[in-house]
Amino acid sequence: MKTTIATLLAAIAFPAMAAVTSTTSLKVENQQARRVDSVLRLTADINLDGVSLPSTRQFFLTPVLEDNAGNSEVLPSLLVNGRSMQIAWERKSLGGKFRGSHDVAKAVRRNNGKAQTVEYSAEAVLEKWMWRPDASVRWVVDTCGCGHEQGSRAGEPALLGLNPAGKMRVAYVTPAVAPLPVSVHDGEAHVNFEVNKSDLHDQPFRCKNGKVIDNRGQLRVIDDSIRYALADKNVEIAGLSICGYASPEGTYLSNERLATDRSRALSQYITGRYNIPAGVSKYDTVAENWEGLRRIVETTPALSETQRRELLALIDRPVYGPSDYDAKDRELKTDPRFAALYRETILPEWYPSLRTTKFKITTRLKPLSDEALAEVIRSTPEKMSLNQMFRVARLYPEGSDDFYRVMQTALEYFPEDETANLNMASAMLHRGDLEGARKYLDKAGDTPEALNARGILATWEGELKEADALFRAAGALPEAAKNAEMIR
DSSP: OOHHHHHHHHHHHGGGGGTTSSSTTTTTEEEEEETTTTEEEEEEEEEOOOOOOOOOOOEEEEEEEEEETTTTTEEEEEEEEHHHHHHHHHHOOOOTTTTOOOEEEEEEEOEEEEEEEEEEEEEOOOOOGSSTOOOOEEEEEESSOOGGGGGOSSSEEEOOOOOOOGGGGOOOOOOOOOOOOOEEEEEEEEOOTTTTOOOOOOOOOEEEOEEEEOOHHHHHHHHHHHHHHTTTEEEEEEEEEEEEOOOOOOOOHHHHHHHHHHHHHHHHHHHHTOOOOOOTTTEEESOOHHHHHHHHHHTTSSOOOOHHHHHHHHSSSSSOOOHHHHHHHHHHHHTTTTTHHHIIIIIIIIHHHHHHEEEEEEEEEEOOOHHHHHHHHHGGGSSSHHHHHHHHHSOTTTTTHHHHHHHHHHHHTTOOHHHHHHHHHHHHHHTTTTTHHHHHHHTTTTSSSHHHHHHHHHHHTTTHHHHHHHHHHHHTTTHHOOOOHHHO
């Protein structure tokens, strides 16, 4: 059934009834905005098939360009007349009733009951804000000739889509493969050996002098550290370093040999117990632990200040070879200032604590599939490299929430990395977040990919000459070449 002007007016007055996609109302179809030199040209097809207009009535359809920042531009209107109103319009006999309300681009008579589509075209001086991603066109119906401000919206606003930046391609960069981050686990154990021997006993052992060596507790310290380090099924041991320390008692060369043999024995015990690959474990020695002795002297409250000062002077005395170390140890034993302290405290109490083993366990992620890494990034992203994070991002569509989330995580752990900043800026450009993109592009370096991203940002802002220069500066980058074509 055809609509009367009363139902048309009712539809205009009550937006809930005025959906332009209804078959009983006008439709704006094939809308297109494009740049022609310094002019914006808006074209559209106005479908009047669903409109029935009495002979003495008319309405104006006016496109209003606007953005979210308050900028706007009103284009000339399409005037749709009933039969009598069209005759009056052509004869200019309307008495000025509607003359001052609208700038009319075109006036047509509605042929009621017949299919009718009117071509609309108008131009406006192109301004920078019209390039904004939120710039849109809103069509307004005015039935009283009061001006578009008093009219009713015909359908939902549509983005102008004038700016080609929304179709431009960013160029993500795959981060270089780099050593994986490692977790470090430090520890110290006092593993005992027979006098002048380097055989490691992991079970209680009675020496010839009757002394029992029981290393189970100290070896458990190392075992617990390794088990803790490997608690995550996705990690492996990246390195195991052992450093054995001997006390200054005896000759330096003997201590060096003994400490080396004992460190080697402990290293072999651990690597064999946990099947650690060759080359992962290394050992070192400190033949005489004078640094440890110095810490004891500095922190022992029972010493007088004179004793402390004299002991430190001896410990800090420069050495140039093994004989100098042996001279220090001999002086501790025989000098009247230290002899009693040596017999009563240094030899029986301090030296045993200096015979220690320090160990460092480093772990890293095992080689994992990208799908497995996607689980790791949710729980322990600090164990991943930037390259691995980007591999995970590639599992998701560009611009998706998951893709964006991974880019954010990468930037959180690599905040100063140029590639991480570039990829984050590119993701923000993809989402239309221009301010966010600008912030990260400041740290994105000057690679072709970064220049391309800056060109897209300049395009969004209407700086076409600057954008073209940036795309050209990006050289042979395919994305930049295609983007440049869009603005030329």
